[in-house]
Amino acid sequence: MLHLRTMACDLHEMITLTYDDASETDSAFYSDSADSDEMDCSDQPAMSCRCNVHEGIKLVMSKHPSSMKQVVNIFIALKRMKHVKPKSSEFGEEEVLDIIMENVIRERRMEAVEATSSYDKSSITLQCNICDQLKKTLVKSSTSPRLMAVTLRGGNSDFKVRFSLSTYVSPSVKPNASQPVCLSISNSNLYLACTNDSSPHLVLEEITGNLKTIKAGDPHENLLFFRRETGVANNTFESVKYPGWFISTDYEDSKLVDMCQVSSSRLTNFALEDKQQIRS
Structure with missing residues (x-):
C-alpha cells in the first residue's frame, strides 16, 4: 500500500x-x-x-x-x-x-476567432435610374468601360442607364445599418466595381459567374457597396472592400464617375429615380 x-x-x-x-x-x-x-x-x-x-x-x-x-x-x-x-x-x-x-486545475484561455464576412443575395432587386445632387444622370461612356455624369436635355432620356441594385444580407451587418448591394446595368453582365491600382477607382466589369454568395477576400468582393439612405433622396455607396471610399461625381458636367474619400470636393449623394422593386 x-x-x-x-x-x-x-x-x-x-x-x-x-x-x-x-x-x-x-x-x-x-x-x-x-x-x-x-x-x-x-x-x-x-x-x-x-x-x-x-x-x-x-x-x-x-x-x-x-x-x-x-x-x-x-x-x-x-x-x-x-x-x-x-x-x-x-x-x-x-x-x-x-x-x-x-x-491544481489550470485555466485555458479561449479566444474567439472572428468568422469571415459572408454576403448572401436576397430575393429583392431594385431597378432605377441614378442621378447626383446636381441632377446629372449616370450614363455609359462611349470611349471606355466607365460611367459619366451628364446633364440630359429634353429628348435625350434614352441615354439614361437603368440600374439593378441587388440587395444582400450578412450576419456581420447590424440591422438598420447600411445595406450591402451590387449595382449592375439592367439586362447586361456589366457591374460597377471598385478596383485599386494606385488608388481605388470605379469601372464597369463584365461578370458571368454566380453572385449568390460573396465572401470577404473573394474576387467579387469589389462589386459590393454599402448603400446608406438618409432623408428622402440621399443615397451614398461606400466600397465594402475599400472602406472610406465612395462612388462620386464631379461638379462639372460630363466627367467620369469615380471613387473618392469623404474629405474630397466631389459629390457623393445620389437620388434613385423611377424605382421598381422586383422579387425573384
Missing part, C-alpha cells in the same frame, strides 16, 4: 512516502536536488506527526491496479498544492475540492 501524507505545521509542509515493503521503493520518487518536492521541517512535533495546528490531508491509493502515470499525476498535483495555506483547521470534501479547483 502506498500512503501519501501531507502535513502542515505553522508555515511548513511536507510530503512523506512510506511503503509496506521497503524493498519495493522506487528511486524515481525522491531526489537529492534543491528542487525536490519534499520540504525540510526543523520542528520536531511536525516531523513526528504530532502537529496540533492543522490536520493533514491523507491520500491513499492501492498499489494495484494504479499505473506509474497515475502516481506521477498525483505527485504533480501535490507539488502544485505545496504552498496552499488552509483557511481553517478542518477540511471537508467541499474545501478540498475548492483547493484543487483553484490551485
Whole structure:
C-alpha cells in the first residue's frame, strides 16, 4: 500500500512516502536536488506527526491496479498544492475540492476567432435610374468601360442607364445599418466595381459567374457597396472592400464617375429615380 501524507505545521509542509515493503521503493520518487518536492521541517512535533495546528490531508491509493502515470499525476498535483495555506483547521470534501479547483486545475484561455464576412443575395432587386445632387444622370461612356455624369436635355432620356441594385444580407451587418448591394446595368453582365491600382477607382466589369454568395477576400468582393439612405433622396455607396471610399461625381458636367474619400470636393449623394422593386 502506498500512503501519501501531507502535513502542515505553522508555515511548513511536507510530503512523506512510506511503503509496506521497503524493498519495493522506487528511486524515481525522491531526489537529492534543491528542487525536490519534499520540504525540510526543523520542528520536531511536525516531523513526528504530532502537529496540533492543522490536520493533514491523507491520500491513499492501492498499489494495484494504479499505473506509474497515475502516481506521477498525483505527485504533480501535490507539488502544485505545496504552498496552499488552509483557511481553517478542518477540511471537508467541499474545501478540498475548492483547493484543487483553484490551485491544481489550470485555466485555458479561449479566444474567439472572428468568422469571415459572408454576403448572401436576397430575393429583392431594385431597378432605377441614378442621378447626383446636381441632377446629372449616370450614363455609359462611349470611349471606355466607365460611367459619366451628364446633364440630359429634353429628348435625350434614352441615354439614361437603368440600374439593378441587388440587395444582400450578412450576419456581420447590424440591422438598420447600411445595406450591402451590387449595382449592375439592367439586362447586361456589366457591374460597377471598385478596383485599386494606385488608388481605388470605379469601372464597369463584365461578370458571368454566380453572385449568390460573396465572401470577404473573394474576387467579387469589389462589386459590393454599402448603400446608406438618409432623408428622402440621399443615397451614398461606400466600397465594402475599400472602406472610406465612395462612388462620386464631379461638379462639372460630363466627367467620369469615380471613387473618392469623404474629405474630397466631389459629390457623393445620389437620388434613385423611377424605382421598381422586383422579387425573384
